[in-house]
Amino acid sequence: MPSISDEDVSLDIKISEPTVPKERAPVHIMERKELRDNLPDFDIQPDPMGNTHIRDLSQVDLDHLRSLTLIELTALFDNNNILWSRRKTKKKLKDHGLFGVPLETLLENDKQIDSKCNIPLVFLDIILFLEKHCLDIEGILRVPGSTSRVKLLRQEIEEKFYQGTFSWVDVMPNDAAALLKQFLRELPSPLLTPQYIEAFAQVENIPDRQLQLQALNLLIILLPDVNRNTLWVPSFLLQQMRHKNELEQHRKAREKHKMKFLGKKDKHDRSELYKKPILHEGDFVDGVIRVQAPHLTKSCVAIRLDPGVRAGDIVNRFRKTTNLNREHLSAGKKSGRGKIVVDPSNVQFAQDNTHLFEVGGNIGERCLDHNTHMLTVYKVNPNAEWIIKGRGQP
Amino acid sequence: MISHKSERTVTCTIVGDGMVGKSQICKTFIGDLTIEDYEATVTNEHSVLTQFMGDRYTLRIVDSSGQHDYKDIRTLSYKKSEVFILCFNLSDRDSFESIETFWIPEIRKLCKKTPVILVATGKDIQDNDENNNVSKEEYLSVMDKYGIDAYVECSSYNKEEVNEVFEDVLLSVIKSKKKRLSNIFHHLLAR
Numbered sequence: 234m235p236s237i238s239d240e241d242v243s244l245d246i247k248i249s250e251p252t253v254p255k256e257r258a259p260v261h262i263m264e265r266k267e268l269r270d271n272l273p274d275f276d277i278q279p280d281p282m283g284n285t286h287i288r289d290l291s292q293v294d295l296d297h298l299r300s301l302t303l304i305e306l307t308a309l310f311d312n313n314n315i316l317w318s319r320r321k322t323k324k325k326l327k328d329h330g331l332f333g334v335p336l337e338t339l340l341e342n343d344k345q346i347d348s349k350c351n352i353p354l355v356f357l358d359i360i361l362f363l364e365k366h367c368l369d370i371e372g373i374l375r376v377p378g379s380t381s382r383v384k385l386l387r388q389e390i391e392e393k394f395y396q397g398t399f400s401w402v403d404v405m406p407n408d409a410a411a412l413l414k415q416f417l418r419e420l421p422s423p424l425l426t427p428q429y430i431e432a433f434a435q436v437e438n439i440p441d442r443q444l445q446l447q448a449l450n451l452l453i454i455l456l457p458d459v460n461r462n463t464l465w466v467p468s469f470l471l472q473q474m475r476h477k478n479e480l481e482q483h484r485k486a487r488e489k490h491k492m493k494f495l496g497k498k499d500k501h502d503r504s505e506l507y508k509k510p511i512l513h514e515g516d517f518v519d520g521v522i523r524v525q526a527p528h529l530t531k532s533c534v535a536i537r538l539d540p541g542v543r544a545g546d547i548v549n550r551f552r553k554t555t556n557l558n559r560e561h562l563s564a565g566k567k568s569g570r571g572k573i574v575v576d577p578s579n580v581q582f583a584q585d586n587t588h589l590f591e592v593g594g595n596i597g598e599r600c601l602d603h604n605t606h607m608l609t610v611y612k613v614n615p616n617a618e619w620i621i622k623g624r625g626q627p
Numbered sequence: 628m629i630s631h632k633s634e635r636t637v638t639c640t641i642v643g644d645g646m647v648g649k650s651q652i653c654k655t656f657i658g659d660l661t662i663e664d665y666e667a668t669v670t671n672e673h674s675v676l677t678q679f680m681g682d683r684y685t686l687r688i689v690d691s692s693g694q695h696d697y698k699d700i701r702t703l704s705y706k707k708s709e710v711f712i713l714c715f716n717l718s719d720r721d722s723f724e725s726i727e728t729f730w731i732p733e734i735r736k737l738c739k740k741t742p743v744i745l746v747a748t749g750k751d752i753q754d755n756d757e758n759n760n761v762s763k764e765e766y767l768s769v770m771d772k773y774g775i776d777a778y779v780e781c782s783s784y785n786k787e788e789v790n791e792v793f794e795d796v797l798l799s800v801i802k803s804k805k806k807r808l809s810n811i812f813h814h815l816l817a818r
Contacts, residue, residue: 530657531657576677
């Protein structure tokens with residue numbers, strides 16, 4: 234297990250103090266100050282490796298990442314002498330209906346309706362409704378709705394939601410808000426999970442604002458997928474994961490060697506996901522990567538990585554530069570021999586949601602931000618395969 | 628509708644000096660007709676679904692680097708190629724001369740029997756200096772000398788003329804396959 238020294242750990246969230254020019258009125262500065270006390274004003278610094286969104290990573294990588302995050306968090310809390318315990322809750326679990334059902338179960342049910350959803354549909358519906366019609370109502374979450382109406386509403390939504398017949402037309406805003414509150418209250422486990430809810434509360438005891446943010450960031454990575462939406466993954470943890478994977482590969486390679494030596498067959502070779510490191514394939518020139526696009530017409534491009542090349546530039550090479558000129562495609566009168574026909578609908582170019590993915594090497598799979606500096610990533614993971622595809626595409 | 632009896636993949640590699648319009652031939656073929664600034668290619672691969680004489684073919688076109696120094700990457704695809712498209716520019720004598728001095732030796736070193744199609748690009752442009760232009764007699768004599776299967780004159784931006792190039796590609800693949808079959812046949816009969 235490699236150790237992380239302090240210089241390895243670079244903070245990803247850097248709080249940039251807003252610099253206020255002197256010419257501005259003092260009142261303005263006061264306002265800024267007040268604002269800053271409530272909510273820290275921070276920017277996410279661009280990372281040459283590309284900022285990593287949690288949805289950019291594959292499931293396997295996430296599992297690895299979680300355990301690392303826990304270690305990091307524990308260390309952070311220990312450094313600040315904060316103790317936290319895991320709360321234990323035991324509640325009866327329902328597996329049907331809407332209220333009082335674990336989020337995971339709800340999502341599983343919803344996946345049968347819409348396989349792409351990542352938030353329970355009821356919750357999404359209530360939120361959408363509130364967002365659309367109720368934002369201008371004062372005290373929306375404070376003023377309770379009428380108890381009897383909420384009760385009726387709740388019965389109705391339990392019965393009709395999955396039949397698709399529930400209508401939001403006559404729902405009062407405060408009743409909807411009450412419904413949302415009931416939904417959250419009756420979840421068998423708190424949204425921030427019983428394991429970490431105590432830790433969330435302890436974050437405020439960390440003296441440094443920046444560390445506080447970092448702790449929150451770590452905590453949110455630890456949450457199960459359903460409980461978490463989209464967040465940034467700190468890159469030093471990724472680095473650590475890559476390192477671990479590499480060590481693992483080396484170990485496996487060594488073991489294989491030993492096995493070969495002993496004349497035994499390595500039976501449990503399940504390292505399909507992580508390929509053996511290819512150390513300088515002879516036919517490849519250093520600094521030239523081969524980007525593959527199995528779904529597109531332009532199926533493979535070799536690119537020399539200059540210092541300025543970003544992931545977005547590479548994706549652009551697979552884009553269409555103009556509208557297809559259909560007349561030209563079908564034109565042709567010359568007779569006397571077979572004509573070649575290219576069907577324009579078969580010609581595929583990169584779309585807006587197409588990204589460059591870093592696959593294999595010392596990572597499972599990661600979707601690269603368009604701003605990612607390719608050379609930096611290449612140096613960290615020279616044995617990766619580079620694949621162009623849309624999010625969620627196999 | 629034409630019935631599709633079979634579908635097969637044909638791999639061809641485009642070679643030739645830099646700046647003769649190799650990448651533009653590919654772009655025109657898939658219908659992307661834009662004039663862009665020149666950028667040196669390292670390697671691009673396209674796979675295009677086409678119909679030819681009632682059959683479906685997947686054409687895998689490897690657009691290689693014209694710069695002589697990317698030799699390792701370029702020759703990687705040579706072995707898999709069934710046809711070579713050898714390009715030169717009609718208004719650039721240097722690109723014509725390196726066919727004899729560089730490209731044919733490189734191809735024949737690795738692939739002795741693969742058919743080669745000679746493509747003269749830049750049909751629409753003429754260099755002001757008469758000495759720079761390549762005449763028809765000159766490249767026909769090169770064709771005879773090295774046993775080149777077909778030649779096409781085209782402009783890289785003209786869809787019809789570019790299509791002709793790829794028709795020749797498929798024709799020569801079909802032909803060379805037949806030839807191989809009949810060779811085996813003769814061989815068996817001669818015994």
